[in-house]
Amino acid sequence: MLEIAALSLRVSGVALGISALTGIPVGAFLGLSRFRGRPFLVTLVYTGMGFPPVVIGLFVYLLLSRNGPLAAIESAIIPALFTPGAMVLAQSIIAFPLVAGFTMAAVMGVDAQLHLQARALGATRWQTAVTVLAEARVGVLAAVIAGFGGIISEVGAVMLVGGNIDGRTRVLTTAIVLETRKGNFDLAIALGVILLGLTFVANWALLRLQGKEE
Amino acid sequence: MMETLYQLTNVAHAYGERQVLQIDTLDIRQGEILALVGPSGAGKSTLLRLLNFLETPTHGRIQFQNQASQPMPLHLRRRVTTVFQRPFLLNRSVSANVRYGLRLRGRRDHTHAVEKALEQVGLHEMARQPARTLSGGEAQRVALARALVIQPDVLLLDEPTANLDPQNVALIEKIITQLNQEQGTTLVLVTHNIFQARRLAQRAALLMNGRLIETAAANDFFHHPTQPQTAAFIRGDMVY
Numbered sequence: 360m361l362e363i364a365a366l367s368l369r370v371s372g373v374a375l376g377i378s379a380l381t382g383i384p385v386g387a388f389l390g391l392s393r394f395r396g397r398p399f400l401v402t403l404v405y406t407g408m409g410f411p412p413v414v415i416g417l418f419v420y421l422l423l424s425r426n427g428p429l430a431a432i433e434s435a436i437i438p439a440l441f442t443p444g445a446m447v448l449a450q451s452i453i454a455f456p457l458v459a460g461f462t463m464a465a466v467m468g469v470d471a472q473l474h475l476q477a478r479a480l481g482a483t484r485w486q487t488a489v490t491v492l493a494e495a496r497v498g499v500l501a502a503v504i505a506g507f508g509g510i511i512s513e514v515g516a517v518m519l520v521g522g523n524i525d526g527r528t529r530v531l532t533t534a535i536v537l538e539t540r541k542g543n544f545d546l547a548i549a550l551g552v553i554l555l556g557l558t559f560v561a562n563w564a565l566l567r568l569q570g571k572e573e
Numbered sequence: 574m575m576e577t578l579y580q581l582t583n584v585a586h587a588y589g590e591r592q593v594l595q596i597d598t599l600d601i602r603q604g605e606i607l608a609l610v611g612p613s614g615a616g617k618s619t620l621l622r623l624l625n626f627l628e629t630p631t632h633g634r635i636q637f638q639n640q641a642s643q644p645m646p647l648h649l650r651r652r653v654t655t656v657f658q659r660p661f662l663l664n665r666s667v668s669a670n671v672r673y674g675l676r677l678r679g680r681r682d683h684t685h686a687v688e689k690a691l692e693q694v695g696l697h698e699m700a701r702q703p704a705r706t707l708s709g710g711e712a713q714r715v716a717l718a719r720a721l722v723i724q725p726d727v728l729l730l731d732e733p734t735a736n737l738d739p740q741n742v743a744l745i746e747k748i749i750t751q752l753n754q755e756q757g758t759t760l761v762l763v764t765h766n767i768f769q770a771r772r773l774a775q776r777a778a779l780l781m782n783g784r785l786i787e788t789a790a791a792n793d794f795f796h797h798p799t800q801p802q803t804a805a806f807i808r809g810d811m812v813y
């Protein structure tokens with residue numbers, strides 16, 4: 360059971376790391392700049408935020424499956440289906456729009472006066488962007504929390520691309536589904552409590568970080 | 574004769590369809606204090622934004638230290654800074670706010686400079702306080718300290734004493750005078766306070782509806798204005 364919880368944390372943690380590293384810059388960029396095609400990209404991100412995870416799972420499944428476009432390429436970066444790597448890939452895609460979308464909103468919420476003030480004090484464009492992002496840090500943290508919430512509790516996509524293989528790709532959510540089906544309600548509930556506890560602790564840790572600022 | 578620092582020629586600025594600034598010619602001299610007065614909405618803050626190269630004029634040319642390139646090169650842009658009408662502080666400590674401009678310039682030796690700037694504005698005891706807990710007047714003084722610390726050649730002040738009590742007004746005015754006399758800093762001071770303009774400035778300019786009505790030496794401007802609008806404005810009549 361510990362093993363299952365550990366895998367859950369690992370998969371979602373790595374996926375969150377990837378989506379934060381990509382989503383925060385993309386969100387900041389979308390929030391800070393004006394260019395043709397921006398409204399389209401923004402709509403895309405917002406759509407992604409509400410996209411059913413299971414559909415993303417299906418998409419990753421098809422991508423990685425034997426006849427899929429990525430299967431032919433032998434590469435260390437591209438994970439095989441039914442491995443934790445595949446689950447990380449799916450969850451990263453699920454969390455990315457959440458992180459990017461909320462980051463964008465947070466950055467756009469920063470007073471336009473700040474941009475002027477930073478530049479007046481001698482900031483380059485890049486320094487201005489960093490300053491704005493730092494000013495929006497509470498919102499950016501909320502974006503990361505939203506991303507985490509979106510994937511730690513997610514079941515459809517990891518089930519599809521992970522396959523819920525005992526000792527290899529079984530995570531808390533898929534284990535709960537399995538045990539419930541088998542009628543092992545006590546075990547299912549125990550797993551559920553662990554999931555709840557993990558989510559609580561992770562959010563609490565992130566909020567403490569946020570609280571230091573407030 | 575002082576050297577010309579800024580030279581504006583046929584500068585016009587519009588927001589959308591609306592023309593808010595139309596300046597045929599304006600020279601700002603090295604080492605002077607120029608007071609910029611005019612009714613609300615005249616374009617004073619807009620002019621300061623142009624002088625700080627924060628916006629590019631829709632027309633015309635702003636020459637600064639014999640350079641007129643757009644955008645202005647970073648090292649020249651960094652010789653100018655503004656204390657805005659509404660001070661915008663970063664959501665950090667007071668000292669982090671004052672340090673900001675130095676950090677942007679990659680300078681690490683800031684402890685002493687930051688302390689000195691805070692002392693100048695009488696806020697050295699508040700260095701560690703979060704900036705968002707400051708009163709309006711304190712925030713405005715932090716904004717000034719943040720500008721002082723980078724030792725600009727040109728300091729643009731947009732109503733720097735609007736939220737202050739008489740004692741602090743006197744403090745800021747003293748800083749302005751000292752800066753000008755000891756460091757040779759060029760200052761452009763936007764103020765609604767005619768008396769303050771008279772106390773501090775060597776030259777004054779009246780801006781109305783985006784146009785310069787009169788630019789003259791302070792003594793002439795306040796005592797023998799050539800334009801009727803200037804005379805009326807100084808008397809405190811509303812002229813539009």
Ligand SMILES: Nc1ncnc2c1ncn2[C@@H]1O[C@H](COP(=O)(O)OP(=O)(O)OP(=O)(O)O)[C@@H](O)[C@H]1O
Binds near residue numbers: 588615658
């Ligand atoms: N970013 C902007 N977009 C559109 N209009 C603007 C913008 N900035 C300023 N304006 C307009 O330009 C005109 C001049 O504004 P500005 O802030 O320069 O006036 P001001 O002389 O500083 O007035 P005040 O004394 O009230 O501060 C105003 O009518 C204002 O509404």
Ligand SMILES: [Mg+2]
Binds near residue numbers: 617618619658731
């Ligand atoms: Mg103004």
